[in-house]
Amino acid sequence: xxxxxxxxxxxxxxxxxxxxxxxxxxxxxxxxxxxxxxxxxxxxxxxxxxxxxxxxxxxxxxxxxxxxxxxxxxxxxxxxxxxxxxxxxxxxxxxxxxxxxxxxxxxxxxxxxxxxxxxxxxxxxxxxxxxxxxxxxxxxxxxxxxxxxxxxxxxxxxxxxxxxxxxxxxxxxxxxxxxxxxxxxxxxxxxxxxxxxxxxxxxxxxxxxxxxxxxxxxxxxxxxxxxxxxxxxxxxxxxxxxxxxxxxxxxxxxxxxxxxxxxxxxxxxxxxxxxxxxxxxxxxxxxxxxxxxxxxxxxxxxxxxxxxxxxxxxxxxxxxxxxxxxxxxxxxxxxxxxxxxxxxxxxxxxxxxxxxxxxxxx
Numbered sequence: 001x002x003x004x005x006x007x008x009x010x011x012x013x014x015x016x017x018x019x020x021x022x023x024x025x026x027x028x029x030x031x032x033x034x035x036x037x038x039x040x041x042x043x044x045x046x047x048x049x050x051x052x053x054x055x056x057x058x059x060x061x062x063x064x065x066x067x068x069x070x071x072x073x074x075x076x077x078x079x080x081x082x083x084x085x086x087x088x089x090x091x092x093x094x095x096x097x098x099x100x101x102x103x104x105x106x107x108x109x110x111x112x113x114x115x116x117x118x119x120x121x122x123x124x125x126x127x128x129x130x131x132x133x134x135x136x137x138x139x140x141x142x143x144x145x146x147x148x149x150x151x152x153x154x155x156x157x158x159x160x161x162x163x164x165x166x167x168x169x170x171x172x173x174x175x176x177x178x179x180x181x182x183x184x185x186x187x188x189x190x191x192x193x194x195x196x197x198x199x200x201x202x203x204x205x206x207x208x209x210x211x212x213x214x215x216x217x218x219x220x221x222x223x224x225x226x227x228x229x230x231x232x233x234x235x236x237x238x239x240x241x242x243x244x245x246x247x248x249x250x251x252x253x254x255x256x257x258x259x260x261x262x263x264x265x266x267x268x269x270x271x272x273x274x275x276x277x278x279x280x281x282x283x284x285x286x287x288x289x290x291x292x293x294x295x296x297x298x299x300x301x302x303x304x305x306x307x308x309x310x311x312x313x314x315x316x317x318x319x320x321x322x323x324x325x326x327x328x329x330x331x332x333x334x335x336x337x338x339x340x341x342x343x344x345x346x347x348x349x350x351x352x353x354x355x356x357x358x359x360x361x362x
Contacts, residue, residue: 002030002064002065002078002155002156002188003027003028003029003030003063003064004027004028004034004051004062004063004064004156004188004190005026005027005028005061005062005063006026006027006047006050006051007025007060007061007063008023008024008025008059008060008061009023009024009025009047009050009057009059009060009061009062009070010022010024010057010059010060011043011046011047011050011056011057011058012058012059018212019058019212020043020046020212021043021046021047021050021209021212022043022212022213023059023060024043024047024214026207026214028190030188031187031188032188032189032204032205033179033182033183033202033203033204033205034190034191034203034204034217035191035192035198035202035203035205035206035207036048036190036191036193036209037192037194037195037198037199037206037208037209037235038194038209038210038215039210039235040194041211042209042210042211042212043209043211043212043213044192044193044194044209045160045161045192046212047192047209048158048160048190048192050062051064051156051158051190052074052079052081053069053072053073053074053077054074057070057071064077064078064079064155064156065155077156078155079154079155079156079158080101080149080152080154080156080157080158081149081157081158081160082157082158082159082160082162083145083160083162084160084162084164084165085165086133086141086142086144086145086162086165088133088141088144088145088148089133090132090133090134091132092132092133093129093130093131094125094128094129094131094132094133094136094144094147095113095116095120095129095130097133097144097148098116098120098144098147098148098151099112099113100148101148101151101152102151102152112151115151116129116147116151117129118151119147119150119151120147122147122181122184123143123144123146123147123150123181124143125140125143125144125147128144138165138166138170139166139170139173139174142162142163142166142174143174145162146162146178146181150185154187155187155188156187156188156189156190157182157187157188157189157190157191158189158190159178159189159191159192161193161194162178163175163178163193163195163198164193164194164195171198175201175202178191178202179201179202191203196235196236196237196238199220199236200223200224200236201220203220204219205217205218205220206218206219206223206236208231208232208235208236210231210235215228215229215232216228216229216232224237226350227278227359228358228359229358230243230276230278230357231357233278233350233352233359239281239310239325240325241278241279241280241281241350242278242279242324242325243276243277243278243352244276244277244278244279244317244324245274245275245277245317245318245354246274246275246276246277246317247274248267248270248273248274248275252267253267253275253277253351255294255295255343255344256293256294256295256315256317256341256343257292257293257294258293258343260277260344260346261346262277262349262351262361263360263361263362265360265361265362266360266362267351267360269360270351270353271355272353272354272355274354275353275360276351276352276353276357277344277350277351278349278350278351278352279348279349279350280348281310281325281326281327282327283344283345283349284326284327284342284343284344284345285342285343285344285345286326286340286341286342287341287342292341293341293343294341294342294344295315295316295317295324295341295342296315296316296340296341297311297314297315297324297326297339297340297341297342298314298315298337298338298339299311299312299313299334299335299336299337299338300312300313300336301336302333302334302336304330304333306330307330308327308328308329308330309327309328309329309330310326310327311325311326311328311334312324312325313325313326313340315342324342326340349361
């Protein structure tokens with residue numbers, strides 16, 4: 001097994017002046033499951049391809065263990081990659097697909113068969129070993145691609161959106177399988193996805209990228225509880241955090257008709273007359289129908305989930321209309337078109353600089 005280090009790794013595509021990945025610095029521990037996440041075009045797949053040796057590194061270095069692999073060809077890096085489209089050979093059986101890399105490496109047939117059967121047992125593929133890929137479902141093909149990576153016993157697994165071709169239910173069950181499999185094998189894994197729910201549920205740590213720049217790398221819990229800036233706050237969490245620009249006042253911030261106390265140091269660090277306050281949908285208290293506390297939210301849509309519900313509404317903040325999401329109990333769902341008064345729960349707010357987007361609160 002091995003650590004992985006991105007040491008100011010930079011990739012600039014020919015004909016472009018702006019880096020696709022800009023001085024990426026991440027240290028990945030031996031056996032860690034790290035997820036790279038971000039919107040389309042943020043540089044996450046390019047980062048993975050640089051580690052795989054499929055993209056040139058124009059600046060900085062990449063190390064696997066103690067070896068500098070920055071300019072090594074892919075075959076010398078001791079990595080195994082699982083692609084989005086599985087990349088299986090259609091004319092070969094499942095067993096031949098899984099053992100192909102070992103065959104090329106000159107491993108004898110008996111050892112190949114043993115390793116393929118061991119991997120098939122782990123992945124519940126034993127009964128499919130003699131089938132061709134076209135006779136398998138999407139989820140089974142995905143497991144074959146995983147099996148092909150496992151039999152090679154690499155130092156690092158690289159996975160590029162391997163679940164994006166699966167339907168929603170299968171995606172949920174397969175991500176659980178991949179995470180538990182990785183923990184059992186203990187192989188360092190770098191996993192790329194645009195789905196932040198996938199990132200939070202699978203990774204030991206998550207790295208958020210935007211425009212080629214690393215925004216934050218942290219455990220899923222810390223990233224949810226302490227996003228480093230406005231971008232991470234709005235990106236991580238489903239539904240997204242509510243972000244509202246509010247004026248600073250004595251004792252805190254003016255949130256509709258209420259003054260909400262926030263961290264004094266955060267307000268002292270603010271350089272604007274306003275700050276942007278972040279509130280998760282579950283961190284609003286709903287005031288009584290007769291109350292005029294907080295912000296008045298007109299209910300547009302209610303998404304009922306059984307145990308609870310998400311209210312999507314509009315509130316007047318200053319001169320602007322602002323969309324807000326509020327989580328309420330499943331037994332106490334408001335009518336569409338009604339008005340709720342909501343107040344952020346004390347100690348559960350996040351304060352950001354309106355101009356720079358940086359986090360101000362502890």
